[in-house]
Amino acid sequence: MIQEEALKILKKGHNVFLTGAAGSGKTYLLNAYIQFLKSRGINIGITASTGIAATHMEGITIHSWAGIGILQTATNQQIEEIVGKKRIAKRMQKTQTLIIDEISMLDGDRLDLLEKVTRLARGSWKPFGGLQVVLCGDFFQLPPVARTGEPPPKLIYESAAWRSLDLRVCYLHEQYRQGDQELLQILNAIRTATVDESVVKRLQQSRSTQLVIDPVRLYSHNPAVDLENERELANLPDQEHEYMMQTRGVPVIAEALKKGCLAPEKLLLKKDAAVMFVKNNFEKGYVNGTLGTVAGFNEVGLPVISLPNGKTVIAEPTTWGVEENGKMAAQIEQIPLRLAWAITVHKSQGMTLDAAQVDLSRCFVRGMGYVALSRIRSMEGLRVMGFNNLALEVSQETAVFDQELKERSEEALEELKSENDDKLKVRNKTLETIEKKTAGKRWTPEEEAKLILGFRDGKSIDTLAEVLGREKGGIKARLRKLGLTK
Helix, strand or coil: CCHHHHHHHHHCCCCEEEEECCCCCHHHHHHHHHHHHHHCCCCEEEEECCHHHHHCCCCEEHHHHHCCCCCCCCCHHHHHHHHCCHHHHHHHHHCCEEEEECHHHCCHHHHHHHHHHHHHHHCCCCHHHHCEEEEECCCCCCCCCCCCCCCCCCCHHHCHHHHHCCCEEEEECCCCCCCCHHHHHHHHHHHCCCCCHHHHHHHHHHHHCCCCCCCEEEECCHHHHHHHHHHHHHHCCCCCEEEECEEEECHHHHHHHHHHCCCCCEEEECCCCEEEECCCECCCCECCCCEEEEEEECCCCCEEEECCCCCEEECCCEEEEEEECCEEEEEEEECCEEECCEEEHHHHCCCCECCEEEEECCCCCCCHHHHHHCCECCHHHEEEEEECHHHHCCCHHHHHHHHHHHHHHHHHHHHHHHCCCHHHHHHHHHHHHHHHHHCCCCCCHHHHHHHHHHHHCCCCHHHHHHHHCCCHHHHHHHHHHCCCCC
16 A cells, blocks of 8 residues: 555544554654644644654653553553543543554553543543544564563554454555665565575675765664763763753653653764754755764854765754644754764664664564664665574564455555445535535634534534534535545
8 A cells, every 4th residue: 555545544534553664654644644634623642652753743652641651451440540630631532533653562451541541531432432543553663562570561453442443454565765675675584584594694794884974883772872872972072062951831741752852851962973863854954863973063052963965954953842732732942963873773763774783682572673674775874793583583473463464454445446436426526516505604623623523423414413503415515525424
C-alpha cells in the first residue's frame, strides 16, 4: 500500500494500524493525517510509547496522556481515581482521534488498561469509548522491555483491546530512506529470518569501510555513549558554551516533554564538537539525524554548524509543544542539537543517518540490530564493529504475524478500491446535490466536531439533525464528505 491509499483509509475514520519497514514513511504519513484533522477542527491525542518518539510529532507519551503513569494493570478503584482527575477526564472526553506511535514498545496489558480508562472517561462501552484509534509501528523494531523480576511483557497484538478495534491494516511498502539494494537485502533478510553466511560476511567486511564523513557511533548501552561524548568534549581546547532549556505551560506536561526531547536540558558545546540536529527544518537544510560540526559561534552566541555538504547553518532555538483542544498546553525551547560522537540505538529510532559506526556486540534484545542498521541510507555509510547472534535475530512469531498483516493490508486496499465503482459515483453525485439544497449555511469546525462526536457515539441521523438544526439529507451528505459513511 502506498501513502496516498493509507491516508484515504485514515480519513474515512476507521481504526487503523499503520505499519511497514523502517524508512517507509510511517511518521511522515501520521503527521500528514494530523494536519488534515487539525484543518477540520478535530481534537487529537498525539502520543507515542516513548518520549523520544512523541517529540517527533509534538506529542507526549501515552502514559502521560492517559494518566496511567507506570501502571501496567489497575484495579477498578485505581481506574476510577485516574478518571477522577479533571484534566485527564476532560482530555479524553474532548479527544476524537487518538494516535499512538512506536507501538512495538507498548505492551499489551497497558493497551488493555488504556482501553478501560478511555471507556470509563467517555461514558461509552464502545472500544476506547468510541475514539478513532490510530496505532503505528513496526513489530520488527524494539519490543517492550520488562523491568527486573517481571515476566516477559505481552505484545500489543495479543491484547483484548487490539482485537476489539476491528483495525484496518495499512502496510506501507515504499522505501524513502534506503536506495541501496545491498543494504535493503540485508534488512529484508533480518525481517524474514533468512540471514545466511553471505549476510554475516558482508557485515563483517563493513568494519573496514572508509567513511567519507565522521560517523555517529551507535551503542546498545547508555554508559558507553555518555563516556565517549564527555571524553571527546573535554579533549577540545576551546571555551565551553552552555544553553539551558526553557519551559512554559502546564508543569507536568512540560516535564514529560523535557524527558522525551533528544535535545538535552543543559547543552554544552565547544568549537569542533560533533553534533546532530534533533528536529526537522527543511527550509534550513537539516533533518532529525543530520550530522555536523560546530564551526564557531555568532555574535549573539548561537552555534554555527558546518554540514557535510559544505554549507553552514546557525542553530537557532526551536520549540517542542503539546496542544490540547487547539490550545498550547506546554512548550519547551532549546537549541535543536545534541553531542553526536555517540548515541544509543534506542535514541536513534526514527532517525536517518548518513554515516554510522555500529557496535552490536552487546545487543540484549531482538530488534536492536535491525533498528541500528536501518538508520543508514546505504552500505557506504555503515561500519559494523561487531555483533552478537541476537543482533541479527527476529522473533519467529513476529515474522509469521507480519505475513498476516500484509494479507490484511491487501484486504483493506481491496475494500478501498471497491468503493470506486459506478454506483459510488452515482451516490456521490446524489449526495452533492442534497448538500447543495440543504446547505443553508456553512458548516463551522465546531459543528463538524459535534457531528463527528455524536455520530461516533451512535446518535441517529434524526437526533443529529435535531441537535444541529440541519436537514437529515444535509447530515448524511456531510457525514459522507467527512468520510464517516459510504
